[in-house]
Amino acid sequence: MQDHVRLLHGRSADGCYVLASKRGPYAETMHRAREPLALSDLRPAQFVSMNRFMRRRLGSMLAAVGHAWLEFDPYAEDAQGRPLPFRGMDPAALMAILAAAIAEAGLPAPSYWTDSGRGLHAVWLCEALPGRAAPKMARIMAALYGPVLNEDGTVPARAHEDPDRDAQEARLAPMWRLFRDAGLDQGTQDAARVLRIWGSVNPRSGTRCRRLWPADIEDVRRCTVDALADAVLPLSGVAFRQRMAERAAMPATARLERPAHTRKGNPHAGRMGVWERKVADLMRLREHRGRIAVGQRHMWTFLTANAYAQAKGGTPAMWAELLAPLAGLSLAEALDCLQSLGRRQKRREAGETIEHGGTVWTPLFHYSGAKMADRLGVTEAEANAAGLNLVRPGKGKAVPAAERKAAARVRDGAVPHAARADAKLKAGRQGLALRAEGKTVTEAVEAIRASCGRGRTWAMEAMTLAASAPVEIVAVPEPSKPLEFAKEAVRFSGRYIGGKAPGPAPSPLSTPAPARIRLATGLFKVGDLRLSRHSLQRISADGTGIVVIEDRFLGLIAFDGQGNQVDVPADLADGLPRRRRAPSVARSGSRRIFRSSRPTVPAPALSADEYRRLSKGF
Incomplete structure (x- = not known):
C-alpha cells in the first residue's frame, strides 16, 4: 500500500x-x-x-x-x-x-x-x-x-x-x-x-x-x-x-469566433424543459434495453438523478428510492453513488451559483446529452431505435417525431401507405381477372380474402379501385406473326377531349389475325366500365376481334386487334344505343341497391394459355 x-x-x-x-x-x-x-x-x-x-x-x-x-x-x-x-x-x-x-x-x-x-x-x-x-x-x-x-x-x-x-x-x-x-x-x-x-x-x-x-x-x-x-x-x-x-x-x-453565450433576466429560464426531456430519454433508454446492464447501473442512476434534480429538485433519499429499483441496485448502493450530488443540491438550495464562460449556472452537474450517451454506451442506431431526443452520441440530430413513429410502425409489422395501395390495386386486378374468367362476384371476393387475409369490404373496395384505375389499352400481337410494317404514332389532343385522331397508315398486309386486347387494370369484359363519375364506357366485341367503346363524351370508338383505331362497324354501331337510361334505384332498409336496366352480357371465353398470359401481364 x-x-x-x-x-x-x-x-x-x-x-x-x-x-x-x-x-x-x-x-x-x-x-x-x-x-x-x-x-x-x-x-x-x-x-x-x-x-x-x-x-x-x-x-x-x-x-x-x-x-x-x-x-x-x-x-x-x-x-x-x-x-x-x-x-x-x-x-x-x-x-x-x-x-x-x-x-x-x-x-x-x-x-x-x-x-x-x-x-x-x-x-x-x-x-x-x-x-x-x-x-x-x-x-x-x-x-x-x-x-x-x-x-x-x-x-x-x-x-x-x-x-x-x-x-x-x-x-x-x-x-x-x-x-x-x-x-x-x-x-x-x-x-x-x-x-x-x-x-x-x-x-x-x-x-x-x-x-x-x-x-x-x-x-x-x-x-x-x-x-x-x-x-x-x-x-x-x-x-x-x-x-x-x-x-x-x-x-x-x-476568424469564425463564436459569440459569448449570455442570457438576459433569469439565468436558468428555459432550462427546466431540457432536463425533463433528458429524464424522459434516460427512462426511455432503460425501457428500450429492458434493464440497465451490469457496470452501468451506478452511472445511469447518477445521471438520471442529476437530471431529475435539475428539473424538480429533491434529496438523495428520494432519488435513491425512485431509481434504485429501476437500476437494479439496493437502496444503500444507490445512496452511495448520489452523495456528491446531494452535497451540490444543498449548495443550490442555499442560493450558491457558479459562473463559467460568462454564464451563471447552478452547482449541479451540467452534462450534455452527448456526454450522457457516451457514459452509457448509446450508439446512433440505438438512439434512433429507442426514440431518444437529447441523449444522443456526438453531434447526432434527433429524428423528427413523425418519422420516428412511422419507422416504429414499420418495425412492428405495419405496411406503408404506398405499399398498401399497391397491394389493394393488385388484389382488385386479380378479382377482375377472376370475373373475366366467369367467376361470380362472391367467388372473386372470397378468393381475394383467402389470398390477402382481408375482409369482404376491403375486397369489394379493391375491385372497385382496380375498375376505376386509369385505363391504358395495350395490344398483344400474335407471337407467330410479328408485324412487318411501321405504324405512325396516334396522338390525341391533351387540351380537348372531343375529336378524333387520324387513322393509321394503310397496311400492306392483310387483315391481322384476331387478338385479345387488355386494359391496364386487367382483362376487360364486355359490359359497362366506369372510369370516373363523369365518364361511363360500354365495351362490346364480336368475332372479328374489333372492340367498340362507347363513352359519354367521345361517343363510339373502335379498335382492331392490334390496338389501332378504326371505323365503327355498321352492325355494331346500329346495335348499340346512343343514349343511356339512368339505372333504377331500389331501397332496402338503409342501403341503396342499383339495378341496371340492361341485361349483363356474358364474358368471352378464354383459353388456358390466353388467361395465363393475360394474368401475368403479357
Whole structure:
C-alpha cells in the first residue's frame, strides 16, 4: 500500500490525495503528499485517488494532474445485457492481449498493470502538472478511452470533415474495439477518480488487489504527458502550436469566433424543459434495453438523478428510492453513488451559483446529452431505435417525431401507405381477372380474402379501385406473326377531349389475325366500365376481334386487334344505343341497391394459355 501511494504521490508533491473505504458507509480521508503516512491510516483504505486536490476531492479543486489510466471490467455486460467475450479469462492473459493492442497502436507501454480482483487497471505515471492543465489531461483521457463505437465496431460519423481526426481514428480504432470487448468503463475517466489500492481485498470476489506487472516495483517506468498526448491526440504538440500560430496570424475578419453565450433576466429560464426531456430519454433508454446492464447501473442512476434534480429538485433519499429499483441496485448502493450530488443540491438550495464562460449556472452537474450517451454506451442506431431526443452520441440530430413513429410502425409489422395501395390495386386486378374468367362476384371476393387475409369490404373496395384505375389499352400481337410494317404514332389532343385522331397508315398486309386486347387494370369484359363519375364506357366485341367503346363524351370508338383505331362497324354501331337510361334505384332498409336496366352480357371465353398470359401481364 505504501509503495502504491508513493508511486502516485511523491513526498515532494503539492496538494492532498484521498484514501477511501467502503467498509460500511463510504468514507474518505485527505492526506498531504509532503507528510509521512501512518500505517493506521492505510489499514482501512481500499481506494486511492489518482490526482491531488486542494481541500476536497472535486474536479474544480485539482492541485496536480498528470497520470492517465484505464479501468477494465470483463465481468460487466454490454448495452444489450450480454456477457463480454473475455469474461473469466486469466488476468495475465487478458493483460498480454491488451498490451499488444496498445503497442500496435503506437502508444507508450503503461507504467504498471493492476489486478483489482475483478478487473484490470492500466496506469501511465507521468510528471505532475498544475491543476489548470486538467483540460489537456481530459482530452488525452477522452482520446485514450475512445468514443462509443457502433454495434459493428465502426467509429460514429462526425458532423464535419477532419483529415487529422480521420487518421487518428483509423490508427486507434482496433485498440478501441478491443477495449470495448474487454469491458472498458467509460465512466472512470474523470479527474476525481479513485482506484483500488494494492493490498486491499475486493469484497465482491474475495481476491486481494495486486500489482500484475512488472514483478518488481523498481522496474516501473514513467512516461511523459507530451509523449502520451502525441500518441493519442489527432495533432502532436508541435503541429498544434504551429496551427495556433497560423490562426493567430490570420486577419480578424477571417476568424469564425463564436459569440459569448449570455442570457438576459433569469439565468436558468428555459432550462427546466431540457432536463425533463433528458429524464424522459434516460427512462426511455432503460425501457428500450429492458434493464440497465451490469457496470452501468451506478452511472445511469447518477445521471438520471442529476437530471431529475435539475428539473424538480429533491434529496438523495428520494432519488435513491425512485431509481434504485429501476437500476437494479439496493437502496444503500444507490445512496452511495448520489452523495456528491446531494452535497451540490444543498449548495443550490442555499442560493450558491457558479459562473463559467460568462454564464451563471447552478452547482449541479451540467452534462450534455452527448456526454450522457457516451457514459452509457448509446450508439446512433440505438438512439434512433429507442426514440431518444437529447441523449444522443456526438453531434447526432434527433429524428423528427413523425418519422420516428412511422419507422416504429414499420418495425412492428405495419405496411406503408404506398405499399398498401399497391397491394389493394393488385388484389382488385386479380378479382377482375377472376370475373373475366366467369367467376361470380362472391367467388372473386372470397378468393381475394383467402389470398390477402382481408375482409369482404376491403375486397369489394379493391375491385372497385382496380375498375376505376386509369385505363391504358395495350395490344398483344400474335407471337407467330410479328408485324412487318411501321405504324405512325396516334396522338390525341391533351387540351380537348372531343375529336378524333387520324387513322393509321394503310397496311400492306392483310387483315391481322384476331387478338385479345387488355386494359391496364386487367382483362376487360364486355359490359359497362366506369372510369370516373363523369365518364361511363360500354365495351362490346364480336368475332372479328374489333372492340367498340362507347363513352359519354367521345361517343363510339373502335379498335382492331392490334390496338389501332378504326371505323365503327355498321352492325355494331346500329346495335348499340346512343343514349343511356339512368339505372333504377331500389331501397332496402338503409342501403341503396342499383339495378341496371340492361341485361349483363356474358364474358368471352378464354383459353388456358390466353388467361395465363393475360394474368401475368403479357
